[in-house]
Amino acid sequence: MLTNEQKALQQLIKYSAQGQWEKVNLYCQIINPQTLLDPNNTKIFTALKYLFLEKQTSHPWDKIKSQTEIIQELITYLQTHFPQDNFTKESLSFLSDNFNEENNLDFLDNLKHTYTQEKLFQQLLKIISPSFENKDPYHKHLYYQEIFDKLRKFMAFIPRKSDQTLFNLNQMASLHPEFFDTDNQAKQKIQEEYYRLSETFKGLNQTTKGFKKGQIITIGGYTGLGKTTFVYNLLIDISKTKHQETNKHPNMLVFSYEMTLEENLSRLLAHITKTPLDVILDKNFEDSNITQHTYTERMKTAKQLFANINLSFSYDKGKNIDYVIDLVYRLYLEQKIEIIVIDHLQITKSTNHLENDRLAID
Incomplete structure (x- = not known):
């Protein structure tokens, strides 16, 4: 298990190998190496800063190195200048990206003890400082634009968990070990993410394994083809199957803009x-x-099924996407919604939020 400081040093190596020198420079400016808890970490940090930021290079291309090359150069420097500390490839193996599969998105949080908010703010002012004082009123917007561009750049340097959008296969595998395990716990974890169907929809169930949480599904077809009836049949089946698995009916909501209350009730009765x-x-x-x-x-x-099943219908006559968003959000906060059906999709075309139907719903 790596310490927070080791994770941070590993991240600096990764950024260096990626050529993100502006980001590395920012971190090296705000971090006080003397506040690192492990003396060896202080030496590693100082050596890294000297070798790749302060040391003069003959050509910019000299900075482009692989992770292995960076670590090897670091080991050579440490062994030369600190022979008494016995730095070896094994003792610095934690710097390798392969040692730990975790993505260190808490980089600055892990190093709170090494810098102050004042230090970070000073770097912010330094970075967003405009490169020129333009007093020309006709080009003043360029002056402000440069400041905002630099501010966005600074914010991009601050790692956040929401920034993680890039995963390699090894990282993806580490996030979902249940796909590789064979025990019942792995099976249960997978089933919790899906709303499965019964044998009535055997083909659909085998193809999709049910419907996964977070999915957006669009069902299209000609008028009168039976789309609404098909969806209602799916909802009833999903609810019954989930109840058999967990002894609980899922919370489902239908925004009904095609059928009246009487039509919905009679068709559901006919099916059930x-x-x-x-x-x-x-x-x-x-x-x-x-x-x-x-x-x-x-x-x-x-009637007994209706008393137990958690299926609600909204008959909002305004057909306003804002009403849909507000109601869904309120029910979500109250943990009273799991599956949502909007019948029909044309309601989203009047939205001012987004021009794309699926994005508006999302």
Whole structure:
């Protein structure tokens, strides 16, 4: 297990190998090496700063080195100037990127004891300082633009967890060990991320393994094709399957802009009770094989399901995307929403947020 200081030194090596010298220079300016807790770390930091920032090079290309070359040059320097400390390749193996798979996005947090906020602020002022004093009112916007550009650059130097958008396969594998393990704990962790379907949708279930949390799915087709009915059938199936697995029905919400309350209720009843829609609406028992007693029993079963299932419908007549966003956010904060259906997608076309339908929903 690496210490915070070792993680920070490893990160400096990585930035150096990537040629991010402005970033390395900023960190070396704000960090006071004398405040490092391990004396060996102080020597490593000082040597790194001297070799790759302060030492004169004959050509800019001399700075371009691989991680292995940087570490080897560092070892040679330390062994020459600090022979009593017995620096070896093994003792500095933590500097290698392969030693630890973690991405150190808490770089500055790990080194809070080595710098002050005042020191960081001084570097901010130094970096955003304009390169010229332009008093020409016709070009004053360039003066301010340069300051803002430098400010954005400074903010990019401060690592944040939200910045992590680039992963290699090894890092991806370390984030999800459950895909590689064979025990029930790994299986359970995967299942928690999915809303699976029953054998009724066997083909869809085998293809998708269900619907994963965070997915946005668009279902398209001609008018009258049965898209809404199909989605409702999926919701009921997902809820029943999740209840079998966890003894809990997921919270689901439908923004219904295509069907009325009566239409939704009658179609759901037709699906759940396996009763033709015309029998539900017309009570035409004579022309069907369903007796009134059978019908009553089926409706009792449906009522019991409706009492337990967590499926809600919004019939907002304003058809306003802002209403959708506000309601979903409130339910999310209350942990009362897991699956959302918007029927139909055209509601997003009136939004002022984004011109793209899927992005507006996202």
